[in-house]
Amino acid sequence: MERREFLKKAGLGAAAAVAATTIKAPFVHAAKKTPIKWRLQTYAGPALAEYVIKPQIDAFNKIAQGEMVIELYYADQLVPTGELFRAMQRGTIDAVQSDDDSIAAPVDVSVFGAYFPFASRYSLDVPVLFNHYGLKEIWEEAYKEVKGVTWLSAGAWDPCNFATIEPIRKLADLKGKRIFTFPTGGKFLQRFGVVPVTLPWEDIEVAIQTGELDGIAWSGITEDYTVGWADVTKYYLTNNISGAWAGSYFANSDKWDALPEHLKALFKMSIDSSHYHRLHWYWWGEAHYRTTGGKLELTSIPDAEWATVEQEALKYWDEIAAKSPRSAKVVEILKKYAATMEKAGRPYRYV
Template sequence: MTERKTTMTTRRKFLTTAAAGAAAAPLAAPALAQSTITWRLQTYAGPALAEHVLDPAIAMFNQIAGDRMQIETFYADQLVPTGELFQAMQRGTIDAVQSDDDSMASPTEVTVFGGYFPFGSRYSLDVPVLFSRYGLKEIWEAEYAKVGIKHISAGAWDPCHFATKDPIRSLADLNGKRVFTFPTAGRFLTQFGVVPVTLPWEDIEVAVQTGELDGIAWSGITEDYTVGWADVTNYFLTNNISGAWIGHFFANNDRWEELPDDLKTLFTVCCDQSHYYRQYWYWGGEADLRVNGTKMELTTIPDEEWDTVEQAAQVFWDEIAAESETKAKVVEIFKKYNADMQAAGRPYRYGKA
């Protein structure tokens, strides 16, 4: 894993550097044919994370597509704030987006399930199976078609753990903690005294240093190390509220329909390749850094106490299901899937659900 530079990149410094680089790029970049299709894609991820989770896939696409199509990438909040990604894509300001539904404030019925739906998954393989074999893919495609967006690909990313300045060894330790997290995860965690805080992604490291935040519940330990959060937090809670983030690639539907079929296929394959990379990068990285990482001390809330959180999640699921027919359908799929995995036993599930 590439070591993160010790110098801190502020938003102003990053944008200044990006602007300078953009101004210089035409001098070095090869000329494109006038007929070249060009897209702009913005990700929820900052530059250090995007180096792993986005850039390789788009570089692959651009190399293969050549003069036929090129995609320019932008990182978290660079063109628009992450919470405005959906609106920008719907308007056509941005052609495509890499994000979860929750972070980009999607107006669909499935938004609450994007990102970290509490205890919806235990392992990263749960997510592609839920989409490919249990019907979530068709539901997502239908919901986004209603609002002019093409849902291209869903994948499993890292689990959701707390990284904090002070140790978390009991539920009581969560009380009053100001935490950067996803909207749905924050909604769920408030019952345990967590105070969800929304800030621009690139401001999180400084917010922890200044005391504006007590911790982060946004990722697993791989991401904590990669983006620098492990440098400003002291403890990593091994209990998680979700085994894998549900993230996606989306595109403005009009722009998508303008593409020839082979470029649609190529972009889909590159998106799937990005998900595949994340699957093993996170799975291996989570274990490696728990064992060999030196920056964060591991803490654990005892099983008998954490069971109350898992039980609360089931109540939360039912509350979500009561909100609409589509949400009820998705919750039933989650329940059916997790029941099947529990019945299957090891290695799919073991212990309590």
């Protein structure tokens, strides 16, 4: 009996000691990881970025729940647009939303970024070409040859139309016009007397008011109204040299490779969400502002005369194709796609 009482009391004492130790021990919080931080610069100024990328970045940061935070910067805010590629290679910035042409990407396919003349008629043409006609694989191949930058995805934006101070009703009206536009688009338009001008995005509105520019061939009518260019121009030419801007997302390769797989997947999903948002926002806006905008008078160059511009574009395609085997492959795809769309007829093409 004495032995039993001893063991019983000893057991209770040990349990009490353990309980006391447990109760008195301080509570230790699990150490939180420092969030991954990226700096991403877009081609767009603040007013436009509000629609073409900010919703995506806001959603990504919310869903990432502090594990990763992307800081968004606007056109030329950290680095001039023409220097974005090099800055990304160096790691000065971590990611970019722009077209290959504007950021001077050192790959042969960069000429097809932004507005390659008449490469597309409608915004849906761009994702179809990349996802179903092989452009995605060609872009991946091209960027693997460049150290430090990973190409992630391409999508469609708006068409390329002229917004001008004076009306454009025939090709001759383009001669001598100083126009803000993209590098490749500008080179093509020089064939019709246009004088391409390169300026920081934020300076365009003032440059039109001061007479430094005669107009813009940088967007469709949605952007003209959204960013204020419709307030300083008077006319909008319905003929366009491309049905959709082809833009891409890029990242510094080391930063991209260091991301855990689930964050890579989340970022790519957010890119797809942004692509989708732009498709319907621009499609809505191009019709909405033509019909109810009230600020810009619509003008048109007759179809027969504009057909000469399209024919000149095909000559330009062949000139670009001669520059490299890969460029030739892209041009071959564009021709095949155009032929398919024309053969398919309405609603793909109205001929």
